Amino acid sequence: MKSVLRLATVDPDEQSRNSIKSMLLGVDTVWLEAECSRYEFFMDVAQQTLPDIALINLDSNPQKALQLVAEIAASKINCVILVISTSQEGSLILQAMRNGAREFLNLPLQLEDFVASLDRLRVTVRGSTGEVGSRGGQIITIVGVGGGVGCTAIAVNSAATLAKNPQNTPVIIDLDLALGDADVWLDIIPEHSIRDIAENITRLDYGLLKRSLTRHDCGAYLLPRPVELEQDAIVRPDDLRRILALLKATFSHLFVDISKSFSRLDLAVMEVSDRILLVTQLDLSCLRNVIRTMQLLDQFPSIRGKVDIIVNRVGLDESDISLQKALEAIGQSVFWQIPNDYAVMIGCRNNGIPLPQFAPRSRVARSFSDMVDRFDVVDDAAAGEEVARKRSGLFGLFAGR
Numbered sequence: 001m002k003s004v005l006r007l008a009t010v011d012p013d014e015q016s017r018n019s020i021k022s023m024l025l026g027v028d029t030v031w032l033e034a035e036c037s038r039y040e041f042f043m044d045v046a047q048q049t050l051p052d053i054a055l056i057n058l059d060s061n062p063q064k065a066l067q068l069v070a071e072i073a074a075s076k077i078n079c080v081i082l083v084i085s086t087s088q089e090g091s092l093i094l095q096a097m098r099n100g101a102r103e104f105l106n107l108p109l110q111l112e113d114f115v116a117s118l119d120r121l122r123v124t125v126r127g128s129t130g131e132v133g134s135r136g137g138q139i140i141t142i143v144g145v146g147g148g149v150g151c152t153a154i155a156v157n158s159a160a161t162l163a164k165n166p167q168n169t170p171v172i173i174d175l176d177l178a179l180g181d182a183d184v185w186l187d188i189i190p191e192h193s194i195r196d197i198a199e200n201i202t203r204l205d206y207g208l209l210k211r212s213l214t215r216h217d218c219g220a221y222l223l224p225r226p227v228e229l230e231q232d233a234i235v236r237p238d239d240l241r242r243i244l245a246l247l248k249a250t251f252s253h254l255f256v257d258i259s260k261s262f263s264r265l266d267l268a269v270m271e272v273s274d275r276i277l278l279v280t281q282l283d284l285s286c287l288r289n290v291i292r293t294m295q296l297l298d299q300f301p302s303i304r305g306k307v308d309i310i311v312n313r314v315g316l317d318e319s320d321i322s323l324q325k326a327l328e329a330i331g332q333s334v335f336w337q338i339p340n341d342y343a344v345m346i347g348c349r350n351n352g353i354p355l356p357q358f359a360p361r362s363r364v365a366r367s368f369s370d371m372v373d374r375f376d377v378v379d380d381a382a383a384g385e386e387v388a389r390k391r392s393g394l395f396g397l398f399a400g401r
């Protein structure tokens, strides 16, 4: 799925502005970040919102509008300019392009023309900002191979660790819709939940999306699970993909704490994720489930290849299966190992204070710091211990420990 482009528009004519707005509502790869009715105010709006695209209607005052095009093109705002007009006059088109417009579209706007233009602009936007998604965030989904393996601890504390850098805006999405407890880890009593977004999906605006998130003091945001326990699915996979795409356009990292039922919703999230963290501990039932889970996920071309294994609570028990034996059984390298520190972790949860604030100097907090640094490394294939891809089964696990 394509990531969302953020657009700001200026058009003094209310009627044409509204018709553009309703067209934008139907295009879910574009997010209307701001609208403006005066050419002279648009520069400020663009500086504040830093859109990917500036959409400028020339018709109300072509001279002023062309001047604005030139100013934006010359400014430090890293956006591409799309101009629209009812005029087909060659000299106007030429001047707009000379002043820095990337595309010129005629009004009334045809949806296909608009979408085709967006696709061309997308190449420019992503090309000019480096790798794909450098402005958009990463979706990191946490999957557990058993109850209580540490998924929520990892989602919450990874987000809190990243939030130490003010340039990061991590969000935790509690998609364990029945029993999720991310709010407990952050000691938040949320006013809104994912239910509010799901119920308003057709008229979702940026304000509602932001209102549904609660910001914790550590700097991370939480999109909580619904308050009531419900049997019916409150959010459909398509809606969820749209929510994630919109959040991804604005926030730096989305940590999705999914259920452990491998539902359609869980798989839909994994499909659009950039990275999937499969959390295990070093015991037989967990390791057996790692193999079963990998076998399932391998069947989805849009999922396999994105799965990284995290071994949590290393050193929990002296009789742990050795990591080496576990690796041989799984047939895949381990992305990260998190040490066992029950006192610190349970203290974090019971006090609702994430690791960087609760025990910043603990070994486990340092492990999280080093781990999140690796999230931004794109190609991890070469990193970490490389072991034979062939899964050797579980029979050898206890031999030679």
Ligand SMILES: Nc1ncnc2c1ncn2[C@@H]1O[C@H](COP(=O)(O)OP(=O)(O)OP(=O)(O)O)[C@@H](O)[C@H]1O
Pocket: 144, 146, 147, 148, 149, 150, 151, 152, 153, 154, 176, 260, 312, 313, 314, 338, 339, 340, 341, 342, 343, 345, 346, 349, 364
């Ligand atoms: N590295 C660790 N060291 C010690 N204890 C840990 C560690 N990670 C998690 N824990 C503890 O394990 C317990 C379960 O963790 P958590 O709730 O994160 O697991 P989960 O996989 O989300 O569980 P659930 O299946 O209920 O969603 C918590 O009490 C937590 O404090």
Ligand SMILES: [Mg+2]
Pocket: 151, 152, 153, 176, 180, 181, 257
């Ligand atoms: Mg959990």
